[in-house]
Amino acid sequence: MGTMSGEEASPGLRETGIRERSPGSYELRAYNAEKGRQETTTYVHSRREWGAGIRTARSRRAQLVADIAAGKYGGSKGTLGYLVDAYIDQRERTGASPTTIRGYRSIARAVAAGPGPKKLDKLSSRDLDGWYADLIAGEMTPATVHHHHRLVFAALRQGRKWGWVASNTAELATVPKVPRSELKVPPPARVVALIDHAELSRAPDMATIIVTAALTGLRRGELCGLRWSDIDWDGQTITVQRSVWQAGKDWGVKDPKSHQVRVIPAGPRVLAALTAWRLRAEREARAAMVEVADDAYAFGPDPDQAVPKMPDVISRRFRLHCQALEEVTAEEAEESGRAVTVADRWPYRFHDLRHYQATELIAAGLPMVTVSRRLGHAKVSTTSDIYAHDTDANALLAAGALDSGLAR
Numbered sequence: 400m401g402t403m404s405g406e407e408a409s410p411g412l413r414e415t416g417i418r419e420r421s422p423g424s425y426e427l428r429a430y431n432a433e434k435g436r437q438e439t440t441t442y443v444h445s446r447r448e449w450g451a452g453i454r455t456a457r458s459r460r461a462q463l464v465a466d467i468a469a470g471k472y473g474g475s476k477g478t479l480g481y482l483v484d485a486y487i488d489q490r491e492r493t494g495a496s497p498t499t500i501r502g503y504r505s506i507a508r509a510v511a512a513g514p515g516p517k518k519l520d521k522l523s524s525r526d527l528d529g530w531y532a533d534l535i536a537g538e539m540t541p542a543t544v545h546h547h548h549r550l551v552f553a554a555l556r557q558g559r560k561w562g563w564v565a566s567n568t569a570e571l572a573t574v575p576k577v578p579r580s581e582l583k584v585p586p587p588a589r590v591v592a593l594i595d596h597a598e599l600s601r602a603p604d605m606a607t608i609i610v611t612a613a614l615t616g617l618r619r620g621e622l623c624g625l626r627w628s629d630i631d632w633d634g635q636t637i638t639v640q641r642s643v644w645q646a647g648k649d650w651g652v653k654d655p656k657s658h659q660v661r662v663i664p665a666g667p668r669v670l671a672a673l674t675a676w677r678l679r680a681e682r683e684a685r686a687a688m689v690e691v692a693d694d695a696y697a698f699g700p701d702p703d704q705a706v707p708k709m710p711d712v713i714s715r716r717f718r719l720h721c722q723a724l725e726e727v728t729a730e731e732a733e734e735s736g737r738a739v740t741v742a743d744r745w746p747y748r749f750h751d752l753r754h755y756q757a758t759e760l761i762a763a764g765l766p767m768v769t770v771s772r773r774l775g776h777a778k779v780s781t782t783s784d785i786y787a788h789d790t791d792a793n794a795l796l797a798a799g800a801l802d803s804g805l806a807r
Contacts (some may be wrong), residue, residue: 414541419450420652422580423732425444425456426441428460429460429467430467439473440660444507479522483507485505486554486558487507496644496653497649497716502546506550509547513534515529520535522568527548527569528572528587530546531544531572531574534547541577545598548569555568578700583751584751589724589747590609590613595718596724607673607675610672611625611754612749616663616775617639617665617753618655619710619749620644621709621775624642625639625643625697626697627692627697635666636662638665639660639662639775661773680704684704689703691703691704714749717748718748718749755783770786
């Protein structure tokens with residue numbers, strides 16, 4: 400068969416590092432001397448004919464050789480920045496949530512501006528220590544520096560599994576200590592005030608959302624993902640099996656955090672609030688001449704509740720309620736002739752309603768494992784670490800009770 404011109408070649412073309420396995424589909428290979436193995440990739444031309452795309456295949460193969468030389472296929476010649484990017488790509492392909500990946504990409508940019516260009520075989524714990532110190536000097540909080548460290552640590556751990564590094568340099572790095580911050584938990588009276596204020600607002604569904612969050616511990620995204628069909632009215636339970644994520648204007652539905660579907664017993668107060676909201680939603684749907692499906696989103700913003708409410712909307716409205724009530728508290732203080740103090744502030748986030756539920760359950764004496772399951776934590780130790788202060792307080796109460804039992 401004669402030689403073809405242009406992008407054409409004979410069927411089953413073979414040349415150094417290139418093999419046409421099927422029409423227009425090429426296997427590209429190049430030897431990685433440092434790793435002692437062949438690196439392989441593929442190129443498929445849009446026109447599935449024998450020889451189609453051979454020029455592009457040759458160009459792709461040349462790029463493969465260049466990437467190997469640059470250390471992009473592992474080995475000590477690769478850079479920390481490239482490893483971090485490769486780790487993030489791997490996490491994205493294996494199902495990490497878009498919000499998680501967005502946070503990782505933000506940290507990766509900081510890595511690129513810091514130790515990112517450092518070759519892996521030259522990276523030392525001193526390089527990382529210096530970077531952490533620079534971040535602190537730039538007024539980054541120790542907690543945020545820890546987030547940066549955890550990503551670098553995880554990337555190097557994965558790099559070790561891939562054979563890119565012999566050890567995890569981050570294991571020897573010194574990370575700034577993170578002072579334990581006191582949880583800002585709203586007391587019951589303030590939770591009630593938030594509910595009442597939301598009930599009288601132009602978005603009264605926030606009252607039901609606050610009640611549900613405070614008494615079930617559902618996360619913001621889990622509340623947005625709650626469907627009416629997740630509520631077992633007779634069994635008095637709520638099944639948490641999805642969460643809504645939001646990254647800017649993008650959004651979607653994912654599994655709950657830790658991929659744990661959990662069933663939460665719902666008390667009369669929660670069920671009453673959800674029942675009242677369902678009746679109100681149905682009235683609004685009839686007025687708009689639409690129907691609310693059984694599997695509609697419980698807090699959907701439209702009359703038919705076909706799409707979920709966005710998490711950022713909940714946070715923004717909750718913040719506005721706190722700001723309004725803080726102004727009321729300050730006015731009351733001034734009217735009574737006393738100075739406004741820190742105690743008059745309402746510094747709460749929506750997530751603090753989860754803390755409210757947890758601390759109330761712990762104070763009531765419920766086992767930590769029960770609280771952990773209700774919150775959807777993957778490990779009981781996570782719950783214990785977060786609420787160690789309340790656990791210690793209960794331990795002191797228990798010690799006092801024991802002492803009083805032996806009093807004479």
